[in-house]
Amino acid sequence: MSGRLARLLVRGLPLAWLVLFFLVPFAVTLKISFSSPATAQPPYLPVIDWQGGLEGWREFLEALDFQNYRMIAEDALYRDAALSSLGYAALATAILALTGTPTAYAMARASKRWQPILVALVIVPFWTSFLIRVYAWIAILKPEGLLNGALMKLGLIASPLPILDSPTGVLIGLTYAYLPFMVLPLYAVMSRLDPALLEAAADLGAGRARAFFTVTLPLALPGVAAGALLCFIPMVGEFIIPDLLGGSDTLMLGRVLWSEFFSNRDWPLASAVAVLLLILIVGPVVLFREAELRREEAAEGRGR
């Protein structure tokens, strides 16, 4: 194989992958989001008439409109769902950062013998189906479930707390399911920190707490940011957790999308919601990249 062909393959394959599995499906979704629902197969109009020539294309393009987006903008349901999705994701990300940071810190400070075992323990849940693991939380959180049972046995509460089918249930589920995605990047950053830095802090009179807040945490911030992004993005579109643990009142975009698609069979509206979701998610990624670039530029600027 010639070098040029190899280079072409190396560069072309990821591009082909992106085009085939991201760009094309997105184009299809985008097109459907501009269509109108119809009782037909497929359940939307217009469809492209491949034999119609230029005239056919003109008719097709004229039939597309922003009707679905107008509906999303006018109906408070979608706005509320979007806001509440962002709210749940933001709150859960904050909880994850607060719980994941000490977890990763403890792992990074554990002895070299224990570290691989602790990492394995974080990863082990992935070997069970995500759906089943979330389902198991129903048994824990339901009124007569393990958690309420234990709390009542301990005499801490008199009657079961309504955790299942509540926002609390959703937050517990999100925190549980996404903790590894927060812990692993944080652990990766913290375990690579030069141990001499913490020794230097201790040598200069800093106790463990001061050393953590002035040395470990600032240097682990890139890990916190990576973990936050890794959790925030999929949580905005999360469907299974709000559906199983949130009850019928929990409003999240993933659920709205699901019900438009499967219950109402309104593919065009569901597609418009999907596009909206994508925009909501791309936003923070772009902001994050911008901030990263600015920081790198600032660091380079200092170097000159």
Next chain:
Amino acid sequence: MPAPLPPTAPLLGIERITKRFGPQTAVDGVSLDLAPGEVFCLLGPSGCGKSTLLRLIAGFETPDAGAIRLDGADLTALPPHRRPVNMMFQSYALFPHMSVAANVGYGLKGLGLSRKQAAERVAGLIKLVRLEGFESRRPETLSGGQRQRVALARALAREPKLLLLDEPLGALDRTLREETQGELRAIQRRLGTGFVVVTHDTQEAMALADRIGVMERGRLVQVGPARDLYERPASRFVAGLLGDVNLIEGRLGPDEPGGLRTVETALGPIRASGEGAAGAAVVVAVRPERLVVGGADGLPGTLQGTLVEATFLGDRIRSRIRMADGTVLRASAALPATGPMPGVGEAVTVAIPADAARVLSA
């Protein structure tokens, strides 16, 4: 030159300290006293336990036995952040996310200084290490020598009575190292802080230290001023570590009045100073520059040899001389003021002055 003895109240007192890592004994029953304001160098090859000893003093390692005292107060059980000693790390361990000034001032928290006092202290230290104008720079933007000075200023910020320095000049290139040695000594003299310096570089130890402690496999094998160690090494190991040395094997003769002994070697009898049981297998150690080469006929103990190599080094000639039995001796002599250099293949005489020869156990 007599060894300056530590006064009765040492600054640092290490008593039979031992540290094991699994089956390995890194530091093996080391005892040592340090005078206030003294610069003490721990010298030895890598893995001899010198860095572990330094980390034991700093508190990063807990000893399995023994005690460490500073000014009479027992430090042994104190965690590092409560010990009134500071350390300059081999890698410098500067905080990469902080400016030079923030690095230097990091240790000032909790000393009860006002904001103004702390700022003044930082400014004074930055002046001391000649880094004015670099206060707001990050360590990554500094050169190796500048980083080294930030590390020194940071370690001095808490005004420790004792500063521990782990290979302080190891990361610098040769020319910068010699310049920095002088600077380090000047700062030390000005502040009067006691220094314990770990190094594997003999020249560096000689340039910096009031006293040198040689470590070998976890033990402190000899302590003294550089010259004592160089001229009167206690073992082959110390003799070789401090500089180039000729080692001639032989058998020790009987005790004689006057302290000198005769050692029977393949080169013939050699007069040397030292102790040992008559008949013991020993080596005679002679520094190359103490061999007297050339027209030394008539001196007692003059030996015959052939010059096999002579290298002109500007200020001296380094030569190799093959003796009658095949032993090759290395000599290093100052250039004769006039006259030709001896030629390779020429017969030469070699004399070993008795005060230059030292008996060491084989």
